Amino acid sequence: MENSIILNPEKITADLYPKKFGKAGKIWTVILIAVCAIGLFAYIRQLNKGLVVTNMRDYVSWGIYISNFVFFVAISLVGSLITAIFRLANVEWSTPLTRIAEIIAVSAIVFASIIIIVDMGRPERFMNLFIYGRLQSPIIWDVVVISTYFFISLLLLYLPLMPDLKILNQDPSKNSRFLNHLYRIGGSFWKGTKEQLKINNKAVTTLCIIIIPVAFCIHTVTSWLFATTYRPGWDSTNFGAYFVSGAFLVGAGGVITAMYVFRKAYHLDKYITDLHFEKMGRIVVMLALLYLYFNVNEYLVPAFKMKKPEEEHLKELFTGSFAPMFWFAILVGMIIPIFILIFKRGRRPLPMFIAGVMIMVGAWFKRYLIVTPTLLHPFLPMHDVPESYKHYFPSWEEWAIAAGSLAGALLIMTFFVRIYPIIPIHETINEKNEMAEKK
Template sequence: MSRQPSISADKITMDLLPQKFGKAGVIWTSILIVLCLVGLFAYYRQLTQGLVVTAMRDYASWGIYISNFVFFVAISLVGSLITAIFRLANVGWRTPLTRISEIIAVSTILFASIIIIVDMGRPERFTHLFLYSRLQSPIMWDVIVITTYLTLSILFLYFPLLRDLPALIKNSKSGSGLQKLYSFLGSFWKGTAAQFHISEKATTIISVMIIPIALAIHTVTSWLFATTYRPGWDSTNFGAYFVSGAFLVGAGGVLIAMYVFRRAYKLEAYITEKHFDNMGKIVVMLALLYLYFNVNEYLVPAFKMKKAEEHHLLGLFTGDFSILFWTTILLGMILPIVILLFPQGRRPMPAFVMGILVVVGAWFKRFLIVTPTMLSPFLPMYDVPESYMHYWPTWEEWSITIGSLAGALLIITIFARLFPIVPIHETIAETEIRKPEAV
């Protein structure tokens, strides 16, 4: 379990430098591109024909675009969790995970803003949000915090990346486009003490600042729901509920990414079983926390069974959504808790599977937060065609949603192709400091 003390700085650099796609990499990237193109085609149809191509109607006026948006916002919290919180808490083993989580944060928050434009009936009027912005609306608050979080996350990705750029410039083909990109991004990084000092200062500032901003995007996103009267959304608990769910899905996402990058880039020496073990424990803690909020969200209103809530809750517990609801709770929360409690369960492979369960469960959890509530209005659903009373997405909606998920993965993939996914400089520095000791 200990890192070989004999490992040299050169070896680390060579190990961690971005590598060309292998066969699997090419296939993976091609699939993602195809999925994106299908999504784009579906969006073209939506643009030309209107939102009528979706299954959304006057009762279910928000659908999987919104739940997917919430999912993206949620998973993006991981950037601040691993990088900022672990950094401030001085968690030593975080180094190989920081860049992974930060690129997940950047790509998902970017697609969160894209998917929200996809949901708009009049995307060409996007500028109205700035021309006529109205601070009373929680949507404006969301626009503001998401823009802020995106900017901060990019900076948070960039500052530590600077230190790796000299190695990248040195090891790329001179005169190639790639080298030009690296030079553009960081030819000025000379690694002087003054530069280090500034960079260190900047990273600390961001670490502190990104935590409240990250909490704000989840809280404000939850307010898009909690500021309405609707059953299932009308909760003062919603901010905390969303934040805890976001922590969980983010941590699950990191488990998946750790496993994939470890396999694809042969990083076993850097992303060790110890990392899976630690992350597994964190996922258990976060899943328990999220489960706690879920019990609050469902048990308390179910105990009272107010008339307005009744249709919504029964739909989840025993009605149309019950299979999905219980599957999500069992597979997305309880099973990962049980499995990851055991040391064997925290080994890379099972931890990876639990990560997938957590993330997929989280996606459907967002669906269950949005759709059943929309279909539980105060006045009964009436005087509309039968199709208005149900919601199941059309192929266009699925394609756009899957395309957006593929797009986020594509950004991560391309980033990993261009930049070291495990920070080179920091790893070397840490190895030198703790040479004899085990992690």
């Protein structure tokens, strides 16, 4: 932190000002757009022909669309962790991370909503949810809490952005015409008076309090989509807590990955410091241990009893055809990251980045393992159906759409950092001033 003292407001503004894409940035954007376009093409095929283009069938009636949906909802929870929980707990070092967390939350929740519409057999009847919605269905609960969470997250992204918009509005010559337009629409009314700051602060604090229960709701309700059924592997009272803890882990993994990428791409070493990695590393270890704890509960307790319907399911996971993926998800998604991050040397940026990627990949496959194997172990034997109904491997359309949705979420984040400062300028300046005053 020593080098931060010499930073003056002009230097900070210059460092954190949104920058044009470099060559790597352009290539990255083009790749993402291409992946999105392929996904869109696959979706148009699906719209024309129906869900028959997927390899989902009557037994595996939910496939990677739904596991991808769960993944998105999970990762979006990090917005509430970093922004709200840290803010309410007065964690001062989290300032540069709040906007990263919040944009991850917003883009993930947007694509969670999109992917759930993709999974619908009749997307054109989406409005039926509002016309005929029945409150007793967990899907309606999900619609309510996810839209609530989306708007609160959007506000938590926007309100702290207002003072920065003033900074961006100061010199129109620095920005393109389009961006000036955007900044003016968003923040021309922001004068930065004491009154405005006070209201803004109060609003953010209120939202931070509200978002915590809402965040717990979105993932608990998502877990209930499974836990409210009778099926072995889903019929669990552990599911809400299990999902929420897993969500915080994958979200934190997402944040450390993004921290590393933004720091590298925009040379933000003075703002996202080694100290931030060090602290986030400790948090990730704690979250991974917590998730591991819930996994032990989720798998070992039923395995101790081996009830008949559970037995088949668990054996498939532990030693059967899903075993490689299962142990991959456990090892790579939890245990290896714990071993990396438990050591001080592991909490440096690069190993942290690797651990973050491992957590996210492990988490994606973990969601797949929660959704699909259960459906392949129905109560009654699989019989009187075509042979293809008894297995599941996603079709290329499903892979393309899933990849497209992931690329889409990354694209939102990419455009966001191009347009807005990813590290809050105003708050960073304020903090440095306060620190200087203390000295």
